[in-house]
Amino acid sequence: MTFEVGRVRALYPALADGYAYLDGAAGTQVPQAVVDAIAGAYRQGIGNVGGAFPASRRSGGIVAECRRAVADLVGGDPDGVVLGPSMTALTYRLAAALSAGWGEGDEVVISRLDHDANVRPWLQAAARRGMTVRWAEPDLATGELPAGQYDALLSPRTRLVAVTAASNVLGTRPEVAAIAARAHAAGALTYVDAVHAAAHGPVDAAALGADLFATSAYKWSGPHVAAVVADPALLARLRPDKLEPSPDRVPERFERGTLPFADFAGVVAAVEHLATLDPDATGTRRERLLASMAAAEAHEQELFAVLSGGLETMGHVTSYGKAASRTATAYFNVAGRTPRAVAAHLAARKVNAWNGHNYAWELTGALGIRDAGGAVRAGLVHYNDRSDVDRLLEGVAELGG
Numbered sequence: 001m002t003f004e005v006g007r008v009r010a011l012y013p014a015l016a017d018g019y020a021y022l023d024g025a026a027g028t029q030v031p032q033a034v035v036d037a038i039a040g041a042y043r044q045g046i047g048n049v050g051g052a053f054p055a056s057r058r059s060g061g062i063v064a065e066c067r068r069a070v071a072d073l074v075g076g077d078p079d080g081v082v083l084g085p086s087m088t089a090l091t092y093r094l095a096a097a098l099s100a101g102w103g104e105g106d107e108v109v110i111s112r113l114d115h116d117a118n119v120r121p122w123l124q125a126a127a128r129r130g131m132t133v134r135w136a137e138p139d140l141a142t143g144e145l146p147a148g149q150y151d152a153l154l155s156p157r158t159r160l161v162a163v164t165a166a167s168n169v170l171g172t173r174p175e176v177a178a179i180a181a182r183a184h185a186a187g188a189l190t191y192v193d194a195v196h197a198a199a200h201g202p203v204d205a206a207a208l209g210a211d212l213f214a215t216s217a218y219k220w221s222g223p224h225v226a227a228v229v230a231d232p233a234l235l236a237r238l239r240p241d242k243l244e245p246s247p248d249r250v251p252e253r254f255e256r257g258t259l260p261f262a263d264f265a266g267v268v269a270a271v272e273h274l275a276t277l278d279p280d281a282t283g284t285r286r287e288r289l290l291a292s293m294a295a296a297e298a299h300e301q302e303l304f305a306v307l308s309g310g311l312e313t314m315g316h317v318t319s320y321g322k323a324a325s326r327t328a329t330a331y332f333n334v335a336g337r338t339p340r341a342v343a344a345h346l347a348a349r350k351v352n353a354w355n356g357h358n359y360a361w362e363l364t365g366a367l368g369i370r371d372a373g374g375a376v377r378a379g380l381v382h383y384n385d386r387s388d389v390d391r392l393l394e395g396v397a398e399l400g401g
């Protein structure tokens with residue numbers, strides 16, 4: 001397994017501005033190859049799909065390639081890759097289509113660890129249908145989401161379990177496979193939010209037991225588009241609202257209006273890029289992705305040990321979350337400073353870090369920090385290096401005493 005962070009960083013033009021980009025959990029930078037792919041699509045000429053001329057066929061080809069690339073990244077079927085503008089938009093779309101078949105007395109199980117995009121669409125759909133909502137609770141001291149609690153939350157009336165594959169603030173990676181096994185035994189579907197998880201290591205939608213698996217390309221070096229991946233047979237059972245003349249095929253049935261074809265060329269380039277993070281990886285693109293993302297994860301975790309260990313030694317810092325399995329994502333507060341003031345202090349030292357609830361609305365409410373501005377999030381992705389971590393730690397240390 002090989003990972004050379006210097007080589008990787010040189011592929012990202014934005015990283016040359018001297019900032020430590022620790023804001024990857026809110027969106028990553030893109031490598032030059034992604035910029036080139038998007039510009040190249042426009043330069044070459046693209047048309048709307050379905051026409052009799054080459055520019056139109058090029059767009060159709062890009063869409064097909066994009067589905068294959070996303071399927072390779074997550075271990076899915078290209079025919080079950082629904083593309084759209086964001087995970088939030090797609091989740092609302094799927095919630096509307098799924099809940100059309102649900103009724104009064106049916107149940108959904110959602111988790112208080114989740115980003116609001118995997119909470120509110122289900123809560124609102126459930127309210128419209130007169131359904132019962134059951135909450136899975138994280139252990140606030142550790143950030144874990146114990147899988148055992150699902151035994152008591154599920155019933156024969158459970159229609160769907162929505163759960164994150166990784167918390168976007170605490171980094172917690174719940175035991176999704178164990179949760180999904182329980183959901184399936186109860187006859188429920190699973191909707192897995194992998195927006196944060198997919199950026200930080202190998203992912204396998206089938207192994208996780210995800211019936212519907214959501215990911216956003218802008219979290220893993222791609223442009224601002226997203227996908228929900230499912231078994232085409234499941235999608236074929238759903239009838240989303242759509243225009244009369246638009247395709248009724250799966251997955252097109254779920255995709256509204258004209259799609260951002262050039263951005264999809266960027267998604268393909270991003271997946272190709274991720275597959276080369278371990279330059280020694282061989283085999284199919286899926287195999288190279290698994291090896292490369294494992295190498296990237298090892299790199300992130302090595303740096304994260306320094307980052308989280310450094311914060312732990314600082315008496316003026318309170319860190320949230322210490323799950324056994326977590327992404328390289330730190331969420332912390334500094335005594336006597338608002339999260340915004342800490343982020344501003346760091347920004348003045350050329351460190352990009354987020355402050356706030358980061359849409360982990362229920363979780364930060366339960367932690368009792370939401371109304372006071374949440375906390376500071378510093379997250380690592382594959383292109384971060386030791387100097388990024390050192391600069392963050394020096395900046396936070398300056399705020400002590």
Ligand SMILES: Cc1ncc(COP(=O)(O)O)c(C=O)c1O
Pocket residue numbers: 025026085086087088089115117118164166167168193194195196216226
């Ligand atoms: C874990 C998680 N889920 C969902 C979302 C929402 O994704 P999108 O911006 O594509 O709607 C985010 C965005 O930050 C996220 O981190």
